[in-house]
Amino acid sequence: MSSKMQSSSSMAQARLMVQQLRMEARFEGIKVSKASSDLMRYCGEHAKNEPLLMGIPTSENPFKDKKPCTVL
Amino acid sequence: MLLCLHIWFLEVVSNCSDDGSHAKDHHLSLPVSTGDLTTSAMGEMEELRKEMENLKDQITAARKTFQDSTLQEAAAGVTVVGRVQLKTRKTLRGHLAKIYAMHWGTDSTLCVSASQDGKLIVWDTITTNKVNAIPLKSSWVMTCAYAPSGNLVACGGLDNMCSIYNLKGKDGNVKVMRELAAHTGYLSCCRFLSDTEIITSSGDCTCVLWDIETGTQKTVFAGHQGDAMSLGVSPDFKFFISGACDFTAKLWDIREAECRQTFGGHESDINAIGFFPNGNAVITGSDDATCKLYDLRADQELLTYQDASIMCGVTSLAPSKSGRLLLAGHDDFNVNIWDMLKAERVGVLAGHDNRVSCIGVSSDGMACCTGSWDSFLKIWN
Secondary structure: OOHHHHHHHHHHHHHHHHHHHHHHHOOOOOOHHHHHHHHHHHHHHHHHHOHHHHOOOHHHOOOOOOOOOOOO | OOOOOOOOOOOOOOOOOOOOOOOOOOOOOOOOOOOOOOHHHHHHHHHHHHHHHHHHHHHHHHHHHHOOOOHHHHOOOOOOOOOOOOOEEEEEOOOOOOEEEEEEOOOOOEEEEEEOOOEEEEEEOOOOOEEEEEEOOOOOEEEEEEOOOOOEEEEEEOOOEEEEEEOOOOOOOOEEEEEEEOOOOOEEEEEEOOOOEEEEEEOOOOEEEEEOOOOEEEEEEOOOOOOEEEEEEOOOOOEEEEEEOOOOEEEEEOOOOEEEEEEOOOOOOEEEEEEOOOOOEEEEEEOOOOEEEEEOOOOEEEEEEOOOOOOOOEEEEEEOOOOOEEEEEEOOOEEEEEEOOOOEEEEEEEOOOOOEEEEEEOOOOOOEEEEEOOOOEEEEO
C-alpha cells in the first residue's frame, strides 16, 4: 500500500471512528443502582437451581460413578 | 470510583495480524503521521481528532451521570457464597497435544474439543467415550464450536478459515461441509447462531457473520483496532460481544450490523468474553490478570475481579448458570472461582499440569469442563 493510500485510508478510518463515537455518545443508559438490583435479583431467583452452588446429590449427578450395592 | 476509559487508536498502517502469526501486536494511540497529507487534509485530521476527544469526554461524563451507586454498595448486604469446592469427576484423555478450545453441546452431555494434534474430538462426557475423532486439514486450530442443533461443529485457526463439519451425514462419515474463507488473519473464535449462520472473530480485527450454505460473508463487523480474540452470542441471538487486543469489548447488533457500545478499562488484551445469563451484562477476561463485569444498560463497568496474588493472564471464562459464580482460567494452570456479586474469590480448580486454555459450563449448569495445554479435559462439579 503506498503511503498516500495509507494516509487516505487513515482519514477514512478516522471519519468512521468519529461516526461511531457520535452514535455511542447518544446512548441513553439506566442508573447503576437499577442495573445492580436487577443483576442481584436474577442471581437470587436462580440460585436455588444452581447445581454448582447448591451441590448435587450423588444419585442425581450423572458424572459421579455410582458404586453398586451388594446385599450382604 | 469507576472510570470507564475509552481507548482509541489512530494509526496510519493497520496493526492487525494478517501474516498468519499468532502475534497480538497493537500500538497505543500514536499520533497519525501527517507527512503525506495535504494542508487541508491535515486540517481535517486535526478537526477529527478534536471531535474524537470531545466525544470521548461526553461519553465518560454521560456514564458518570448514571453512576448513582456502585454494584459494590448495592451488594453490601449480600452474603458471600460459601467456599465452592468442585471435584474432577471425569478426565477426557485422547488428545496428543495442547488443547486450545472446547465447547459444550446444548444437550449438556456432548462436547467438542480442538487440539493442535490436528483433531477435533466430540466426547460423551458421561461415559468419556469419543463419539467422533475428526482429523483436520490444518493442525493449527485455535477455536471450535458446537451448533445448538447438535448437527454441526466448526473450527479454525492459523489457516484463517472456519471449517464446518456435518456430524450427521448420511453415510455416517464426518466430512467438511463448508470452508468459510475470507479473513486475512487467524480465526480466534467462532459461534453458531443456527445450522445456517455462524459468527467468527479474527486476528484481522474483524468479526464476520457467515451464510454457511453459500459460504459467503453476510456482514463484516469492523471497528476493533486490534486482533479480535473472543466472541459471545446473547441468549436471544440478537447481539454478540467481542473482546480484542485493543483492550476493548464491543457489543454488536447482528441484524442492524452496527457496533452499539464499546467498553474499555482493561490494561491489556482481552482474551475471553461472555454474557451474563440474562444477557444484560458482559464479562471479560484479560492478559492484565483481571476479569471485569460491564452492564449493557448502564453502559459501564460495574466490577473488577482481581487479587494481588493473581498475576497470570486470563485465558478463558464462563459464568455459572445463575450467574452468581464466575469461573476464569489462567496461564498459571488454575481456574479461579469468583462470587460475581461480591468480587471475592470463593474457590480454585487446581488439577491441570499446564495452562487452562478453555472452560465452559454446560447449559443445565451441572458441570464445568476445562481444557488444558496438558492435553486433557476435565469435568468438574
